[in-house]
Amino acid sequence: MGIWRKLERARKPVLMLLFDLAMLSAAFFMAMAIRLNGLAEAVTLPMLGCLIITICSSSLIFLKLGLYRTVIRYMGQKAVIAVLQGVTASSILLAVASYLTTAGVPRSVPVIYWCFALIAVGGSRWLVRIYYQMALEIHKTRVAIYGAGTAGLQVYKALLHGEVYKPVAFFDDNTSKQKTLIDGVMVYSPSSILDVVAEHDIAEVLLAMPGVPKRRRREIARGLRDQGLVVKAIPGVEELVDAAGRTEDMSQTYENVLGRAPVEPEKALIAGSISGKVVLVTGAGGSIGSELCRQIAQWGPAHLVLVESSEYALYQMERELRQQQQDEGYQLRVTALLGDVRDRVRMADIIKGFSVNTIYHAAAYKHVPLVEQNVVLGADNNVLGTLSVLEATEGSKVEQFVLISTDKAVRPTNVMGATKRFAELVCQDYGRRSAQMRVCMVRFGNVLGSSGSVIPLFTDQINAGGPVTVTHPKVTRYFMTIPEAAQLVLQAGNMGRNGDVFVLDMGEPVLIYDLAERLIRVMGHSVKDDKNPDGDIEIQVTGLRPGEKLYEELLLGDNVLGTDHSMIMRAEEEFLDPGVLQRLIAGLRQACVEHHCERVHQILSEAVSGYTSKQGLVDAVWSRSRTVKPQIKMATVERLPVTSEGGLH
Template sequence: MHWSRQALLAALIDLALLATAWWLAFWLRFNLDMPDDFQAMMVHALPVPLLAYFFSLLGWRVYRHIWRYTSVAELIRLVFGVAMGGLLVAATVLMLRVPNFPRSVLLLHPMLVLLALGAVRILARLLLSGGTQSAAQGKPLLLVGSVQDAAIALPALRSAHQWSVVGIVSPLAVERGRSLQTVEVLGALDELARIARETEASAALVVSAPGSVARREALVGASEAGLPLLTMPRPDEWLRAEAGTLRKLELDDLLGRAPVALDEKGLSQLLAGQTVLITGAGGSIGSELCRQVARFGVAKLVCLDVSEYAVYQLEQELRAAHPQMRGLYYTANVREPQRLLAIAQAHLPKVVFHAAAYKHVPLMEDLNEVEALRTNVEGTLNAARVAGQVGASRFVLVSTDKAVNPTNVMGASKRLAELVMQGVARMHGTTQYVAVRFGNVLGSSGSVVPLFTQQIARGGPVTVTHPDIVRYFMTIPEAAQLVLQAGLMGQSRQIFVLDMGDPVKIVDLARMMIRLSGKTEGEIPISFTGLRPGEKLFEELLADDETTEPTPHPKLRVAKVSGLQSVDVEAVCRWIDNAGPAPDGAALRQWLQSQVPEYRPR
């Protein structure tokens, strides 16, 4: 190894301690009164332990450690080094057959060495890191979570010095009164407001797992105490300048779940060096797909959206984040098959992700029904045909949970889009066609989150359609990652559904957002407006054992869709084309029901 000045100093200190421990072992063996002949034996035999322990510690890489950051892992390595050194000394002394050598020294010496070397390292860490006194100079901070969760966050906080941890608030009643590195568990979550006042805490850091009940309960207590809620930086934020700073708790942290485990190797083989086309690339899901795909080193990323501004924003972001990637940005409409075909023929994409769609239920339910058919159904037909015509290996349709037993035009149009995709799949056997259904995505355009944010900013009221309405939620990155995973593992004509976790009451979502804004329901009222046309009170559970089958990925299941259900793709296309600019709404719904028998208009 390369010897730095610190490593040489550590080795010299260790050798001095080894010699001292050798003398002390003899001294203790003879009850503090060592005979002269044994003093000579001790001096003559000293090179043996010095060499044995030095090479043993060197072999266990003990001198690579930095004493300032000594931890349990370093101490364990030291134990092995000392044990090996003790065995080497014993073996050498026994092989040399030193006459009258006190064998108890061979047992005492390793224990004294371990005590001395371990103590000096721990002392160095305490002195060099400043102990707990430097941390006490920071702003008072409470940790919200179990002792196990707090143990992970505490070292990072103490090294940052801007925070002084004054206590832990645990969701586990049995942990009250316990302490972690001198930090005491002061109480339970329902006592957060009282504890915050007593400790004069400036903020509370939530260290419990994302999506846990503890996080949501902490939000209530923090709101009552007027206490800012913080959380640790995300993994990508550790790589940037603000890595050491805590960030405000966000809605994603309350409703999100453990990170999705992706088949990175398989996705890299599918996407690296390939051309990928994404429609609806400017939308919330489409743009996140672009970000995720760009990570895998695609040769070309063809981004297509009807919105000029959305394409411009996406272009600026991706060029800054991935300057080495060749991105091509088109303003085009999936309802124009010739334009779509021309773009695809120019670049010959290997994988096509089709995210372009109209998805706002009330808006598509009245006045715009035919637009839902033209974009969601005919647009999917065009994109699927083009993927087959240019020889793409995979086509992935982004669908929705509202396609399950639809009660509205938007959901029925997406179910018909799935059927159309399956019809096109029969014509192009070399292309794998799959669809992915998922529920509401936090922060996506048209979702309740941006609406609630605007209403809270205006001072309320926050409008909820019904006190009992529930929905399934996931974050935008989670949804995009699972779309990629389904595209990798899917077989043609399969429809995947995502494990959306537990449903969330919309009124609870509204309350969480109000409290995250630092307000209470007294300041920002909630009003109930009644269900809108085509809206369900409960969405069907998408990932149960009765309606789906498992896959190798724990968050993906395959929908049990009847193989007998099919549509005449050409007839569907003709009807939409012949519908005219303003077809009768009742006639449109009647025709849509003939194509999607499970559609039940409300």
């Protein structure tokens, strides 16, 4: 099979070589016909011998020059030079062969032959390239590039050979570049951007300015989006090579898979919860928690308090915020504290000691397969940890409490989703009873770029040479970017009444299999499948993991209301009777203390409406203790010697 594939791959260069030899032969006969006014004198044994020597020698030179290693649709200046060198060498070989065979080829024939050979060999390649590009033009999305510098030119050249985008205009703030042409494409002033977009039917604007300060780039992107334009930030080639721009620009790259424009925040809603307030973020070192901290820092809080159980994650987040202050030139009081949200006394000391006004509760165990195998800790952290922070606010100055939830809490099929829905029920109950503090929840789908999400996983698999693993060919998920998720959370506190659940209008769900194919192609590879057995990266279907759904939902029912933000909805969800809820919480506490997985599972099933576990109880420690312990005990008893008094040594 491997030998056959190698033969298949070698077939194309062989065909190209045979075509070139045919073109050289045709060029020879045409040159002779023009010089001698006919072919009678060209078709003789000496002439044919001269031709055979010429084309055989030319084929060796063409191979040496690498003419058959160049992909025609990517032909550039070096390929053109190689063709020119090869044809020139072939003409010289024709003159030498004529001398050696005494064929008597007229001295002007090699010159005429050179002209025809150059047209035939080089022109044929150029025509194929033009045809390929014209075929792609029909399906390409028309885009403009903001930034006519080195980075913009690199993006332009890359897009020319791609299959997705067609750059039709440049924009640049530098007046000396405006009204100039780059490879035939006009550079315009940003002041005329709306007119140019309408004239050229431009769908997107690509921001290619990696050398510009981050603050300025954000201002440009925000200004363009305020005009209703779809903007995508493109990192520089150097940043892509050394990965320096990964953390800064990947969130912008992730927007490309959403299938919708990013949801812009309502500034007034964010400022009302943060500006001049003491803000506490739990789980501050996690994917969502860290982005919350970054964005909160830009809205002028009086004090930002970080709580995180991971020392390294907390250190990294505090360090990043300090650097962010230096880069963007603002003052911010930051206090980084180690703490476990399940420790109510520690949380109460923090909340009261710093006079916290707003809490964003992002601390949670979120990875479905891991929580499925660690049932007790998942419930303890996600449910009782949330309750602990709520109880720690009693007698404090907290005005707003926002729980970060998930679409997996809707009719959950896994422990993680069930614990998050249980946490929502706790918040709903607490919010109804609290006269001072507004309590609400924010529910969203998968967050692109968060730890454990599919794109970093797929990227690592592609970089390793594959395969890319997809659990099921029909799995779909809703997606949003980390900045969108953080902005949704920040706005919710100011919109919420007690017990509200907020969800984002996330557009259409994305088929994960299609996402994998798209990423493989974006990263410069081809998909290996039945249609393309010679592809680079294979996609393997591994089967659904414990507790995993084919489709995710955002709402339990159909009761959805609007909010002050057009893209954020308020869901009217069912409540749990306070007496029943308190009984279930007490039972969960006791079950967690005893590490009784089955009891925890039963309580989750009773508390969460619609919870149906597809895999049953798969907790790793619980399952092993049920099967291994009796065997160990028996083996131990059998091995120990018995004394005369009946005791064991």
